[in-house]
Amino acid sequence: xxxxxxxxxxxxxxxxxxxxxxxxxxxxxxxxxxxxxxxxxxxxxxxxxxxxxxxxxxxxxxxxxxxxxxxxxxxxxxxxxxxxxxxxxxxxxxxxxxxxxxxxxxxxxxxxxxxxxxxxxxxxxx
Numbered sequence: 001x002x003x004x005x006x007x008x009x010x011x012x013x014x015x016x017x018x019x020x021x022x023x024x025x026x027x028x029x030x031x032x033x034x035x036x037x038x039x040x041x042x043x044x045x046x047x048x049x050x051x052x053x054x055x056x057x058x059x060x061x062x063x064x065x066x067x068x069x070x071x072x073x074x075x076x077x078x079x080x081x082x083x084x085x086x087x088x089x090x091x092x093x094x095x096x097x098x099x100x101x102x103x104x105x106x107x108x109x110x111x112x113x114x115x116x117x118x119x120x121x122x123x124x125x126x
Contacts, residue, residue, distance in 0.1 A: 015039070073101075
């Protein structure tokens with residue numbers, strides 16, 4: 001098994017990672033904008049994900065592993081479902097994601113079309 005020694009990050013690399021992973025950063029989750037804010041050129045910023053430098057792969061992978069647990073995801077989805085102020089469409093998406101996580105959605109393989117009529121009140125009364 002090959003082991004690699006963690007590469008020491010330059011200040012610019014550290015700034016990129018902080019900008020990309022910090023939810024309070026204006027460039028959070030945006031690789032291109034995070035690269036620009038860290039001082040990389042426009043061309044490098046545009047190709048960051050394609051280039052995948054080793055330091056980026058090592059650090060992004062590690063941050064993704066430690067970023068959020070499945071339990072935290074399920075707790076967030078449950079909170080969305082139970083929040084009276086969330087729009088119905090958001091609640092339905094949270095329910096769908098929860099059902100998928102627990103394999104509660106059966107895959108249909110019929111070729112015969114099925115018609116279903118639903119009467120749903122989507123107004124926010126209350």
